[in-house]
Amino acid sequence: MLKNVTEYYYPGSLAEASELHDRESRSFFISGGTALALSDSTRPVELIDISRLGLNKLKLDRASGNLKIGATTKIQRIVESEAARSVLGGFLSESLEEIGSYPVRNAGTLGGSLVRPFPWSDVIPILSVLETEVTYFHEGDKKTREFSKLYESDFRSTLNRSIITELSISLPEKGNAAAKFIKFSRSEFDVAALNLACRLTVEDGNISEARLSIGARPMTGERIEKVENDLVGEKLTGNLAKEAAIFAADVTDLGGNDKLSKEYREQLVKKMTEEAIVDIKREVANES
Ligand SMILES: Cc1cc2nc3c(=O)[nH]c(=O)nc-3n(C[C@H](O)[C@H](O)[C@H](O)COP(=O)(O)OP(=O)(O)OC[C@H]3O[C@@H](n4cnc5c(N)ncnc54)[C@H](O)[C@@H]3O)c2cc1C
Numbered sequence: 001m002l003k004n005v006t007e008y009y010y011p012g013s014l015a016e017a018s019e020l021h022d023r024e025s026r027s028f029f030i031s032g033g034t035a036l037a038l039s040d041s042t043r044p045v046e047l048i049d050i051s052r053l054g055l056n057k058l059k060l061d062r063a064s065g066n067l068k069i070g071a072t073t074k075i076q077r078i079v080e081s082e083a084a085r086s087v088l089g090g091f092l093s094e095s096l097e098e099i100g101s102y103p104v105r106n107a108g109t110l111g112g113s114l115v116r117p118f119p120w121s122d123v124i125p126i127l128s129v130l131e132t133e134v135t136y137f138h139e140g141d142k143k144t145r146e147f148s149k150l151y152e153s154d155f156r157s158t159l160n161r162s163i164i165t166e167l168s169i170s171l172p173e174k175g176n177a178a179a180k181f182i183k184f185s186r187s188e189f190d191v192a193a194l195n196l197a198c199r200l201t202v203e204d205g206n207i208s209e210a211r212l213s214i215g216a217r218p219m220t221g222e223r224i225e226k227v228e229n230d231l232v233g234e235k236l237t238g239n240l241a242k243e244a245a246i247f248a249a250d251v252t253d254l255g256g257n258d259k260l261s262k263e264y265r266e267q268l269v270k271k272m273t274e275e276a277i278v279d280i281k282r283e284v285a286n287e288s
Contacts, residue, residue, distance in 0.1 A: 002039050007046040013053070014137045014163055020048045021161065029163060031072050031112040034104055055111070055165050060086060065171045067092075071111025071164040075099055078110060087130070087169060088179045088199065089283065095126045095181030095197065101189045111164040114150070117220055118191070124221035125197040126181055128213035131170035136162040144168075148223065175203035178283035179211075180276040184268055186259070192216040193259040194268045198276040200236065202284050207231050212248065212276075214269060218257040226251045227273070236284060241277035248273040 006025075011017035021027050027046040030036055036047075055070040060083035067087055069078060075096055078084045084093045099105055099122050113123045114134070132147035138158055142165060150159065179199035183192045194216050201209040210231035215221025227248045234240050249270040256262040 001037055002045055002047075003042045004044045005047055006044045009046065009048045010052055011048060011050070014165070015140060017048050017050055017053065017163055018137060018140070020046070021163075031109040032074065032107040034108040035112060035116070035118075050163060051109075057166075058083060065173060067169045067171065069110055069167045069169070071114075071166060072109045073111075074106055075108050075110055075113075076102065076105035079105060087171060088177060091179040091181065091199075092126070092130070092169070095122070098122055098181065098183045100191075110167060114164055115159060115162075119218055119220045120191040120193075120195070120216040121221065122181070122183060122192060122195050122215070125195050125213035125215045127167070127169075128221060128223055129179055129197040129199040129211035131172075133168045133170075134164060135166040135168065136164050138162040151220075172201060175201040175208055176284045176287045177201040177209075178280045178287070180279045180283075182272045182276055184272065193218075194265055194272070195221070196269070196272045196276060198273070198280060200231065200277070200280050200284070202236055205235060207234050207236055212273065214248075214252055217252065217254050217265065218259070219253070219255065222253075224248055224252050236277070236281045238278060238281070241274045241281065244277055245270045245274035 009020050011020055025046050027048055029050050030047045031051050051072050055072040057070040058073050058081055059068045061068060067083055079093045079097045113121060117124050127147050133144050134147055134150055135142055135144045181197045183195045185192050196214045199211045200207050210228040212224045212227050213221050214224055227244055230247060231244055249266045252269050254262050254265040
């Protein structure tokens with residue numbers, strides 16, 4: 001818990017929130033407060049509460065084929081929403097339900113999990129395999145950025161000074177697409193010791209698009225593009241799943257920590273990649 005909060009603001013607008021943040025003091029935006037509560041810093045801080053700015057809309061825009069999620073939307077609300085269930089046969093809601101416990105999901109927001117993500121974050125691999133765009137407020141303007149470019153080093157300082165306002169997830173337009181999220185943890189409520197998300201689109205019998213993202217490596221989640229590139233153009237078979245799994249274990253940058261050794265993670269990457277692809281194959285076959 002932050003031990004020295006000197007001021008707590010409720011700004012009335014994004015512009016006001018941003019101005020408060022720009023001042024010399026050490027200040028943080030606060031939404032659900034679940035991640036900030038983990039800090040035990042004694043340094044003085046000011047908190048700028050953005051939870052009353054109306055950034056909690058959750059809407060499926062069928063015309064544009066996008067699911068729009070306001071940044072301060074509670075994770076549990078997304079899990080329970082009909083609109084979210086329409087993303088890839090329930091992939092989004094089912095995978096977000098793997099996050100922490102009900103109280104954490106009921107207080108924590110989607111936007112709050114993005115700016116300073118934990119390396120074991122489940123949200124990063126989940127959103128990485130979807131077509132996700134992030135809208136943020138910076139220096140008086142709203143701008144958008146692809147989720148896959150959110151953590152590029154030259155964007156870091158902009159991200160740290162921005163208010164994330166909305167996420168937009170495009171629903172797949174063509175082909176048969178399916179996705180799978182797998183989390184390995186030591187107990188039901190523990191954070192991931194390794195997590196993996198995969199999405200494949202099959203058109204005319206071959207994979208036309210592939211996304212694979214692995215987190216808690218123990219480093220923050222990232223896409224494994226070498227595997228993605230290898231999958232595109234191939235027929236979705238059990239044998240391909242096996243080959244991709246071996247390749248993923250070989251090319252993914254993994255390490256060891258107090259939860260798991262590097263060697264254990266390699267075995268898990270192999271097993272989880274194969275399982276994800278085989279499950280997707282089954283789902284795609286049922287759709288066609
Ligand atoms: C006990 C526990 C278990 C957890 N388990 C998991 C798990 O299994 N898997 C997983 O993926 N995550 C897990 N989490 C992380 C959880 O999902 C995040 O703590 C939560 O989503 C953060 O949202 P918040 O609104 O509470 O953020 P806050 O605590 O309010 O803010 C977090 C950070 O983001 C900044 N911020 C917040 N909102 C915005 C915004 N809109 N724009 C810009 N900056 C913003 C804040 O300044 C702060 O730096 C766990 C957390 C806890 C406490």
